[in-house]
Amino acid sequence: MAANVAHYTATIETEPSIFEVIAQQSLNSLLHPAFHKFTRFLAQVNANRFSWLVQYSDEVFLVLNGLLQSHYLRTTGASFAEYFYGLQRVTSSNQPLTEAHYKLSLIFLVVLPYLKIKIDEQIQLYRVENAESYLHIGLCKRASIFAHSFFHVSYGFWTFVQYLRYLSNTSCHQTPPLQLMQLKLVYLATPEFMPSFWTALFRGQLSFTDLRAGLLQNLLEISAFFMQFLQVWNTERANYSFTSLPTVPPPPLDSKAGAFKGRCPICLQSYKIPTVLPVSGYVFCFPCIVRHLQRDTRCPVTRWPAKSLDVIRLYDSV
Numbered sequence: 001m002a003a004n005v006a007h008y009t010a011t012i013e014t015e016p017s018i019f020e021v022i023a024q025q026s027l028n029s030l031l032h033p034a035f036h037k038f039t040r041f042l043a044q045v046n047a048n049r050f051s052w053l054v055q056y057s058d059e060v061f062l063v064l065n066g067l068l069q070s071h072y073l074r075t076t077g078a079s080f081a082e083y084f085y086g087l088q089r090v091t092s093s094n095q096p097l098t099e100a101h102y103k104l105s106l107i108f109l110v111v112l113p114y115l116k117i118k119i120d121e122q123i124q125l126y127r128v129e130n131a132e133s134y135l136h137i138g139l140c141k142r143a144s145i146f147a148h149s150f151f152h153v154s155y156g157f158w159t160f161v162q163y164l165r166y167l168s169n170t171s172c173h174q175t176p177p178l179q180l181m182q183l184k185l186v187y188l189a190t191p192e193f194m195p196s197f198w199t200a201l202f203r204g205q206l207s208f209t210d211l212r213a214g215l216l217q218n219l220l221e222i223s224a225f226f227m228q229f230l231q232v233w234n235t236e237r238a239n240y241s242f243t244s245l246p247t248v249p250p251p252p253l254d255s256k257a258g259a260f261k262g263r264c265p266i267c268l269q270s271y272k273i274p275t276v277l278p279v280s281g282y283v284f285c286f287p288c289i290v291r292h293l294q295r296d297t298r299c300p301v302t303r304w305p306a307k308s309l310d311v312i313r314l315y316d317s318v
């Protein structure tokens with residue numbers, strides 16, 4: 001933080017455009033799906049060794065994201081994505097972040113997104129249950145679904161209003177979290193005498209420690225660039241989403257498949273609300289498989305890693 005005080009000597013009056021603000025938010029929102037996809041890839045390569053990673057991927061991401069954002073906030077006064085777009089956080093009066101701002105920024109960048117992932121997952125399960133008319137979900141779950149939708153619409157509206165206020169110069173805070181923390185984004189103040197990592201590297205001016213730290217930092221930024229490049233590249237493909245699961249070839253017929261023909265492999269009864277687990281291709285009762293996956297994140301027959309939201313309701317027998 002002290003380094004920022006020293007570096008942040010000249011205030012640049014030019015404000016970042018709304019496109020840069022949105023672009024850095026978009027990059028920030030790609031970090032979790034990219035990590036999630038990486039854990040799925042590892043689990044597919046070696047299910048026995050990495051199935052725990054699928055089960056705890058959100059918690060592992062919480063720790064890694066915490067370390068990443070903490071490092072960037074401490075050294076640059078910006079989140080990883082903000083730094084990537086040449087932005088940094090300052091107070092409304094153009095002062096560097098205080099310790100309280102640093103902690104609040106970490107909560108908004110790391111803790112709240114983690115809680116959002118968990119709540120979104122739970123609400124999504126409630127929605128699936130609610131779609132089955134004869135499961136009769138309770139009032140509490142219905143109220144949670146309503147509150148979740150209401151919050152999302154309200155937050156979207158608040159964000160839109162905040163963009164308009166920023167564009168019309170009636171507020172200097174670009175987003176709702178920045179408004180709550182009384183912070184704003186400005187262009188990163190880089191001292192002119194400090195050469196970039198790549199310039200220093202080619203001039204041979206880096207010590208081994210600087211080289212190691214610089215490579216780590218720049219590799220992350222290069223990875224972020226490729227992540228965004230892939231996202232833009234793939235928008236041309238219909239229905240593509242970075243968060244979608246990879247398309248895998250159908251698995252060969254499992255030797256145990258015959259034993260469960262027409263029956264749920266868990267309760268061994270005929271299916272109630274037939275639901276398929278795509279990773280293995282087995283069909284279960286919806287309550288059986290969801291209850292199982294909440295305890296153990298693997299297919300009960302093949303032991304392939306899976307999560308509750310992977311299940312797909314089958315309607316062909318209705």
Ligand SMILES: [Zn+2]
Nearest residue numbers: 264267285288
């Ligand atoms: Zn069953």
